Amino acid sequence: MPGQALACGLATVDVVQVVEAVPEPDEKVLARASTVAAGGPACVAAMACAALGVPTRFVGAVGSGPLSAVVLADLAAHGVAVTDVAPPGLRPPVASVLVTEATGERAVVSQGAAGVTGYDPVSDARAGLLLDGVGAVLVDGHHLPIALEVARAATARHIPVLLDGGSWKPGLEELLALVDVAVTSAAFALPGGGGLEGLLAAGPGWVAASDGAGPVRWCAADGGRGQVEVPSVEVVDTLGAGDVLHGALLAQVARDGTGDLPGALAAAVSVASGSVTHPGPLGWAEAR
Structure with missing residues (x-):
């Protein structure tokens, strides 16, 4: 029966350095703390969803080798099942992340999924196995050929498809036509503009846009409009906050469906x- 979740998209290896300030050109600074961990929008969302008690599967290009082992170990530690669609020889991209200690703001440099081809395809039969018992699917727009295969299969089975719209990517218009719920960042913009109304016209029936500490605005194809206020908190680290938002929303929809999306969004926020x-x-x- 539904209640499980599937996240499809990018996995990275994040090398995170906490610094007093982002260095200027030719400047060297001492890191206050350093970590190496699995990252990427769909990957972190999958782990967040699983941490909220929803059995979760991750579909992405992980590959083999020492960097891949970092990703696989973190996903396994959070109980996330993995389906690897990587072409031979792929290694997950490394993301360099600087977190400013005083504000929690982060700066990220990453190659993402650029240039990756030759994926192990997700046939309809394979998709059927992956989607068995799944109540909601999240795609992040990376590894687009795989995202399209998974989204088409989910749509055919009447499983809601959610989009993490971090930024516009070439070809995303084809994926948007298969999406039921799209939540974007403030940096996301359609090539022709149009804001949330333009995003609705591209296919989703319900859309929202986050804006850091500002309210998360939403609108629906039936004319509904509203916003969710973001609580005021003491910020330590903003890295992955958007990915956690999407993972939490994925968990809500997987468990409870799309009947109360404003309520699900509020819980995710x-x-x-x-x-x-x-x-x-x-x-x-980890602190729970």
Whole structure:
């Protein structure tokens, strides 16, 4: 029966350095703390969803080798089942992350999924196995050919498809036509503009946009409009807060469906707000 979740998209290895200030050109600074962990929008969302008690599967390009082992170990530690669609020889990209100690703000450099081809395809039969018992699917727009295969299979089975819209990516218009719920960042913009109304016109029936500590605005194809206030908290680290928001929303929809999306969004915002009071994207889960 439904109640499980599937997240499809990018996995990275995040090398995180906490610094007093981001260095200027040619400047060297001493890190206050350093970590190496699995990252990427869908990967972190999958771990967050699992941390909230929802059995979760991750579909992405993980590959083999020492970097892949970091990703697989973190996903396993959070109880996330993995389906690897990586082409031969792939290694997950490394993301360099600087977190400013005083504010929790982060700066990220990453190659993402650029240039990856030759995926192990997700046939309809394979998708059927992956989606068995799944109540909601999240895609982040990375590894687009795989995201499209998973989204088409979910749509055919009447499983809600959620989009983490961090930024616009070429070809995303095809994926948007398969999406039921899209939650974007403030940095997301359609090529032709149009804001949330333009995003609705692209296919989803319900859309929202986060804006850091500002309210999360939402609107629906039936004319509904509203916003969710973000609680005021003491920020330690903003890294992965958006990914946690999507993982928490995925958990809500997988368990309860799409009948109360404003309520599901409010619950997800609460989890994401709590996440920034701990170091790392999943420090809040480890502290539970």
